[in-house]
Amino acid sequence: MGQRVGIFGGTFDPPHVGHLLLALDALDHLALDRLIFVPAARQPLKQGVAMTPAEHRLAMTEALAAADFRFSVDGSEVARGGLSYTVDTVRALKAALPDAELILLMGADTAATLPQWREPEALGLLVQVAVAGRGAEPMQLPAGFRAQPFPMRRVDISATEIRARVAEGRSIRGFVPDAVADYIAAHGLYRTTTE
Ligand code: ATP
Numbered sequence: 001m002g003q004r005v006g007i008f009g010g011t012f013d014p015p016h017v018g019h020l021l022l023a024l025d026a027l028d029h030l031a032l033d034r035l036i037f038v039p040a041a042r043q044p045l046k047q048g049v050a051m052t053p054a055e056h057r058l059a060m061t062e063a064l065a066a067a068d069f070r071f072s073v074d075g076s077e078v079a080r081g082g083l084s085y086t087v088d089t090v091r092a093l094k095a096a097l098p099d100a101e102l103i104l105l106m107g108a109d110t111a112a113t114l115p116q117w118r119e120p121e122a123l124g125l126l127v128q129v130a131v132a133g134r135g136a137e138p139m140q141l142p143a144g145f146r147a148q149p150f151p152m153r154r155v156d157i158s159a160t161e162i163r164a165r166v167a168e169g170r171s172i173r174g175f176v177p178d179a180v181a182d183y184i185a186a187h188g189l190y191r192t193t194t195e
Contacts, residue, residue: 002099006035007127008106009077009086011043012057014184015064016162016176018155022132026105027070029150030130035105036093037061038074040084045113047083052189054078063179085118090126102127103148114145166190 006026010019015037023035039057051057058078065071076092077084086104093102104127111131114120124145132152162172167190172181184190 002101003033003097004031004103005093005097005100006030006032006103006105006130007038007090007093008035009038009040009084009089009104010110011046011051011159012037012039012061012064013052013159014057014162014176014180014189015061016157016159016180017174018157020064020067020177021155022105022107022152023071024068025132025152026103026130026150027068029152030103030105030148032070032103034070034072035068036072036074037065038077038089041077041081042083044083044085044118045116054081056183056187056189060180060183063183064177066179067177087117087119087123087126090123094126104129106131108133111147120145163190167192 006023008019008023012019023037026032027035039054039061041054042051055078058073058075062073065073074089074093077089090102090104106129108131111129114129117123129145129147131147131149133149157175162175165172165175166184172184176184
């Protein structure tokens with residue numbers, strides 16, 4: 001049997017405890033052997049939104065991923081640059097890990113946008129999709145997707161709120177791992193906001 005490998009993409013601007021608890025709950029409930037965080041270079045559905053340079057988001061994601069030995073970070077979307085399409089990344093991971101069972105992790109808000117992704121049908125053949133949440137709401141997913149809800153505790157935190165808090169000079173301790181808070185402070189990130 002191949003390993004069960006979770007893939008968790010996002011802009012991670014910054015990564016926060018919502019991402020961390022989603023990942024930890026996914027390890028348990030989906031019996032994952034490994035989980036790979038994949039920070040996007042640019043998200044096609046977030047074009048026109050100002051983003052922190054990818055090297056910072058990658059470094060912060062690495063700091064978050066230090067929380068568990070089964071976590072790792074794939075910098076290939078950042079290295080590739082341009083718009084990041086999950087189907088490209090998944091094809092590369094499938095080639096690198098031919099025996100692995102790939103499980104794409106996401107929150108319900110992201111799952112709702114799947115029909116707008118590049119080649120959703122092809123993506124659906126390459127991976128299973130696992131959506132964090134209580135599983136109460138039925139999800140409308142593109143034909144062919146195997147979507148599995150998994151229970152995740154509710155964490156009412158978004159990167160948007162964290163950026164706003166820093167810009168207002170408020171503390172973000174507890175919203176992000178300490179190593180991420182230290183990185184944000186050391187590099188002066190999010191002090192001004194365009195939002
Ligand atoms: P932003 O506020 O900038 O839109 P975000 O906090 O939603 O950012 P992303 O990097 O865009 O973070 O999200 C990556 C993935 O994490 C998405 O699939 C999203 O649904 C999920 N996610 C983000 N925050 C949470 C949370 N608090 N609970 C569950 N899932 C989350």
